[in-house]
Amino acid sequence: MDFKSLWHKYVPDWKLLLRKGLPYVLVAVFAAATAIAALGVQNNRHIYADINATKVELETHQQELNTILSQTKDLLDRLRAIESDTLLLMQQTESEKSEVADKIEELKNTFESIENKERQRWILPMQYKLCSSSYGYREHPVRGEANFHGGVDLAADRGTPIVASRSGTVKYAEYIENDAGYWVLIDHLDGFESAYMHMDKYIVTEGQFVVAGQLIGYCGASGVATGNHLHFEIRKNNQTVNPADYIDMY
Numbered sequence: 415m416d417f418k419s420l421w422h423k424y425v426p427d428w429k430l431l432l433r434k435g436l437p438y439v440l441v442a443v444f445a446a447a448t449a450i451a452a453l454g455v456q457n458n459r460h461i462y463a464d465i466n467a468t469k470v471e472l473e474t475h476q477q478e479l480n481t482i483l484s485q486t487k488d489l490l491d492r493l494r495a496i497e498s499d500t501l502l503l504m505q506q507t508e509s510e511k512s513e514v515a516d517k518i519e520e521l522k523n524t525f526e527s528i529e530n531k532e533r534q535r536w537i538l539p540m541q542y543k544l545c546s547s548s549y550g551y552r553e554h555p556v557r558g559e560a561n562f563h564g565g566v567d568l569a570a571d572r573g574t575p576i577v578a579s580r581s582g583t584v585k586y587a588e589y590i591e592n593d594a595g596y597w598v599l600i601d602h603l604d605g606f607e608s609a610y611m612h613m614d615k616y617i618v619t620e621g622q623f624v625v626a627g628q629l630i631g632y633c634g635a636s637g638v639a640t641g642n643h644l645h646f647e648i649r650k651n652n653q654t655v656n657p658a659d660y661i662d663m664y
């Protein structure tokens with residue numbers, strides 16, 4: 415078998431093949447071209463969609479940024495309002511501080527006036543001729559030695575009425591020889607007591623309540639005394655104080 419016959423046996427007639435196959439080839443080529451073009455368009459569509467999506471995203475971001483910006487502005491406004499409120503409060507606090515200081519001053523004055531009234535509550539216990547001995551250190555009129563005089567000595571005639579200097583309860587009404595003689599101690603129930611010594615006699619009993627100005631006894635020279643007088647004491651928390659600080663007597 416020669417080459418030509420072999421060729422005819424295994425390779426089809428190319429003209430026939432071309433005639434019959436060309437339309438298919440053309441259709442195939444056209445289809446391929448169409449497919450490639452379609453793929454390109456598709457690809458472009460993807461890109462456009464991506465761009466659009468990015469645009470939408472950017473717009474969304476911008477809106478968010480605008481929202482944040484307006485919120486920030488609101489916050490700033492609020493901060494400014496708080497700042498001015500704070501300033502106002504500080505001014506108010508300052509004025510309240512001075513009001514409180516005024517109130518304290520007022521209370522102090524009230525307290526002082528109450529204290530003054532408290533002092534005014536004491537009554538002179540006896541009309542006297544002279545104050546023969548005042549409160550403090552002195553030479554004892556009988557014993558001669560230096561000692562502390564815990565009261566005032568008010569000289570008056572025997573029998574001159576003695577009254578309670580303040581209201582209170584009679585704690586002692588007794589006789590002590592070589593000392594206070596007939597004497598009365600009144601407890602004023604607020605830490606204050608008053609003592610009345612060397613009486614000619616007392617007319618109250620222990621436990622009796624007496625009011626300020628009420629007669630409690632008479633002037634004399636009982637106990638240790640050089641003459642008729644009233645030894646008058648005011649005691650605050652068991653310590654003698656100067657009666658002249660509570661009663662005008664000199």
Ligand SMILES: [Zn+2]
Pocket residue numbers: 547563565566567644645646
């Ligand atoms: Zn005295």
